Amino acid sequence: MVEITLREVTRDNWRPLVLLSRALPQDQQRYVAHNAISMLDAHYSDGAYTQFGVYAGEQPVGYVLYGHDNDSAQWWIIRVMIAHGEQGKGYGRAAMQQVIERLRATPGCDAIYISFVPENQAARALYSSLGFEDTGEVEDGEAVYRLALTP
Ligand SMILES: CC(C)(COP(=O)(O)OP(=O)(O)OC[C@H]1O[C@@H](n2cnc3c(N)ncnc32)[C@H](O)[C@@H]1OP(=O)(O)O)[C@@H](O)C(=O)NCCC(=O)NCCS
Known part of the structure; x- marks a missing residue:
């Protein structure tokens, strides 16, 4: 398995x-912002957000953005995407696991929030399998899930 x-x-x-x-594809462009937008979000976040490229070996295959929301005082995984031709190979799960471990090691982070368009079954299945639970809240039309971090 590629690293x-x-x-x-x-x-x-x-x-x-x-x-x-x-x-x-068109339907997935509704699910996640363009990576250029996400990079500008990171750039103008005053250091609140952290972004990474996801690499399979030496090949760029995806992108993640996470960080602290000052308004809610919550930690969010803000964006996660894997390129279309690279999906379904376990890369999204591996990237999510690494982001969760980074947040677990972040002082003051005791829960992680994530949201997704309700029709996005892949996101729902992935996040649920990682332990995220439905908060019942809907923000900007997106379902909000939460992962409690135990030390
Ligand atoms: C959602 C996304 C990040 C998942 O990444 P991925 O690399 O394709 O997913 P993985 O191969 O790691 O699969 C992880 C889990 O996701 C779920 N999953 C992946 N593809 C799926 C599909 N087509 N249908 C249903 N569930 C799916 C499964 O639960 C899977 O676990 P399993 O393999 O044990 O069954 C990726 O499909 C993506 O970038 N989609 C477009 C953008 C997007 O929707 N981003 C999330 C915004 S909230």
């Missing part, structure tokens, strides 16, 4: 990571 790593987004690799969004 999945999270790598910093830099001036040398941001472009291929942005281009991963181009291959997403």
Whole structure:
């Protein structure tokens, strides 16, 4: 099994990571913001958000963005995407597990929030299998799930 790593987004690799969004089919473009938008969200977050490229070996296959929401004082996984041709290979799960471990090690983070368009069955199945539970809340039309972190 190829190793999945999270790598910093830099001036040398941001472009291929942005281009991963181009291959997403129309229906999935409703599920997740374009990676260029997410990178600008990170850029203008005053350091509150952390972003990574997801790599399978040396190949860029996805993107994640997470961080602290100052308004709600909650920690969120804000974006996760795997390029269309690379989906269904376990990369999304591996990336999510690594983000969860990073947040678990973050002082003050005792729960992680994530939201998704209700029709996004892959996201619902993935997050549920990782232990996220439905809060019953809906934000901007998206179902809000929560993972409690035990030390
Ligand atoms: C959702 C997404 C991140 C999952 O990543 P992935 O690499 O394709 O998923 P994995 O191969 O790691 O599979 C993990 C789990 O997701 C679920 N899953 C993946 N594809 C699925 C599908 N087509 N239908 C239903 N469940 C699916 C399964 O529970 C799977 O676990 P299993 O293999 O043990 O059954 C990816 O499909 C994606 O980027 N989609 C478009 C953007 C998006 O929807 N992002 C999430 C926004 S909230």
